[in-house]
Amino acid sequence: MSSHIIKFDLCDHVMVSADQDKIGSVITNLISNAVKYSPKGKDVEIKCEVVDHWAQVSVKDKGIGLKPADQDKVFDRYYRVESSNTQHISGFGIGLYLSAEIVHRHEGEIWVKSESGHGSTFYFSLPLYEKEK
Ligand SMILES: Nc1ncnc2c1ncn2[C@@H]1O[C@H](COP(=O)(O)OP(=O)(O)OP(=O)(O)O)[C@@H](O)[C@H]1O
Numbered sequence: 391m392s393s394h395i396i397k398f399d400l401c402d403h404v405m406v407s408a409d410q411d412k413i414g415s416v417i418t419n420l421i422s423n424a425v426k427y428s429p430k431g432k433d434v435e436i437k438c439e440v441v442d443h444w445a446q447v448s449v450k451d452k453g454i455g456l457k458p459a460d461q462d463k464v465f466d467r468y469y470r471v472e473s474s475n476t477q478h479i480s481g482f483g484i485g486l487y488l489s490a491e492i493v494h495r496h497e498g499e500i501w502v503k504s505e506s507g508h509g510s511t512f513y514f515s516l517p518l519y520e521k522e523k
């Protein structure tokens with residue numbers, strides 16, 4: 391049963407040096423959160439782009455969003471936002487913590503931009519693999 395419309399905007403061939411399974415789990419985590427924290431029928435947009443020397447992936451939803459104070463904390467272990475919107479949504483509060491650990495161990499970065507009530511975009515970037523000249 392499909393609940394959300396997933397749109398992809400992928401980049402051409404880019405190379406990164408990474409553990410494919412682990413980075414796959416980061417992407418899965420971000421998509422599952424986008425679906426979990428946005429109403430049925432909304433779009434989720436997944437985008438890959440090259441920004442300077444980084445491969446940047448973003449997952450954008452039109453869901454409940456995050457207040458500025460929560461945006462700083464969602465990557466902490468066990469942190470879950472407590473509100474009337476989220477009280478019936480189950481989870482352990484570790485998906486983003488693990489994602490951040492994985493990305494940081496690849497010398498990458500992970501962050502979020504969000505507007506409460508309008509949606510969130512989670513980003514991560516990994517250094518491009520550039521052959522030595
Ligand atoms: N796309 C999103 N939109 C709004 N809030 C989000 C989004 N993604 C995460 N959050 C908030 O950040 C918290 C932490 O997310 P995280 O993925 O680490 O844990 P979880 O989804 O609660 O549980 P799980 O460990 O099963 O993933 C969530 O509980 C939720 O409050």
Ligand SMILES: [Mg+2]
Pocket residue numbers: 419422423481485486
């Ligand atoms: Mg999660």
